[in-house]
Amino acid sequence: MPSRQEAPAARPVLSRRELAAAAIELIERDGLDALTMRRLASGLGFAPMSLYTHVRSRDDLIDAIVEQLIERLGLGDDDPVGTADWRELVRRTLGAYRDLAVALPRSFELLALAPYGTAPVAPHLLATIARLEAAGLDPEAAREILGIVDGYASGFLVVWARSRETAAAEADGVAALRDLAMFDRGIDAIIAGLDATLVRGGVGGRA
Template sequence: MRYDSAHALEARPPSPRRSSRIRGALDRASIAAAAIELVEHLGIERLTMRALATELDCGTMTLYTHVRNRDDLLTAVVERLISEVDADRIAAESDGTWRGLLSGVLGSYRDLAMRHPRSFELLALAPYDLPPVAPHLEGVVATLERTGLSADEARTALGLADAFATGFLVVWARTATRQDTLGTARTETSLGDLRAPEMYDRGVEAVLLGFEATLGDVAPSLA
């Protein structure tokens, strides 16, 4: 698994606040996008229905026509983040192997953490049975099965990959956003390279090789 150096794992500062607020018809997706932007600038603790309504220059009750409450708003954010992973596109563009599919998904997952380090944790730590998460994971498992993996193998492959990527990226995101919030400089230590992008790449490769070692014959392509 290789990544272009342009996609290195580094803390990206939040983009400047919008010079103009979203106007016109709102929908669940645009509200979720605005919520993500607010979280990236202010943190998840500052995301309230009132704060988001102010950000969108609308009445709080207007938001309630699209999201039932703050919990539902967080679910909408998770839906939006899943859509950015775009597993269907990755499956369509992959080489048809389980390795290619997982490499693509894990790369997209990493890019998501880079774009939205403060919001990322909402998806990364969401329960598997959360409504938007379950169909997403089931879809990935189904695509893995179409590469020739059994149902158990597909679930195992996804579980191992998800456990590694979530653990690595959540710690990376928390470290990066903590430094931004506190205004602290990055401390150089002998262990500093453990969170380097090359280490993520090597970890993904190790997970894929480890899973491959448990298989007998791996079917080569998607049906």
Template sequence: MAGLRGPQSFWFRDQGKGRRPRLSRERIVAGAVELLDGEGVDGFSMRRLAARLRVGTMSLYSYVETREDVLDLALDAVMAEIAVDEDDSTPWRDALTGHLVQSRRVMRRHVWITALIGTRPMIGPTSLARSERFYAALARAGLSRPELNAAVSTLFAYVHGFVAAENVWRSRVTDADEEAELRREVKRHVAAHADRYPALARQAEVEDADSDGGFRRGLDIILDGIEARIDPGPG
């Protein structure tokens, strides 16, 4: 996986003691999240972070060793916005749906997450706690390796891919009227070439801008498939 080469991950290193009082790791992480929200990953640098915190750049290195350390900490921090369902009596589909709906909201709120997921190891304590509950819900449903791992990967890929595309679209098409007209143009174009694209002309709902409903329908299809693989046991 990209991002695992080079210096050892922040989460595997001894964090040490004795930090200077002017800064704290919490303040650095909060500033990093704000900077990432405003500038994205490409606009993030230790120099810009230091300027936001009104300290010298080298002051940051008393608390972290690398820029990647800060990215790991920021990524783990925003995962805390996904509430953990500790109730083992919650039906597995409800637990997963709640988790993934929240995940989408968090990735829409912090659009830089989709640029980091897949390049940074999700092994911070907050991320692992949420992964633990996610795996536990599928295990409770009756899945086990390797199907459980395949189900996790499929659900993760769906949410990540859906939101990544959604974020790119929303960054470029910001006016609702402009979007509606664009969708109408696409519909007219496809209809005009129905002999070439008959399935699209009959089935594609290009005017449907309900991304929330589309997300839930797609998620239900995947969960239906997972449910169909679960062995109901005797009777």
């Protein structure tokens, strides 16, 4: 009997989420400068123009990456709203940022340096403010505290991520200024300072 020809394998369907995940893998492997639509498409086995079905431009691709990085933080799912103390919520939030920077050091700065008004970032920040308010802070204190801790975490962790490969060559004692143990000590210091100046000091919130 004549052999039956096998039907060609169905081409996998690409989604915006899968595209962002592939872009993160590319960045972690080859660096942010290597992220181009052509290179990403080639790695996935698609024509470059096919990617524009899912993202409008490279900037939109960056938004998709940032959205996925926020999702990977896993914030907001640990406790029902209103059950956490604000200090513990800040500590958990900064810990999640640290863990993301460790897991994805080259991609992390896309989230850390993303403008507040971009589509993925604004809802994330508003949700964080809402959790801080539910944890006992008034709106003004919640916004100020978020601004301060975000500035600390973003600045420290971007510098750490960019310098981690050269830290071993730095002079003894200097490299420790950028290590993650110092970041964790900074978290404790910032929480204590915020508690003393913005919460107990009179801006607003339950002590």
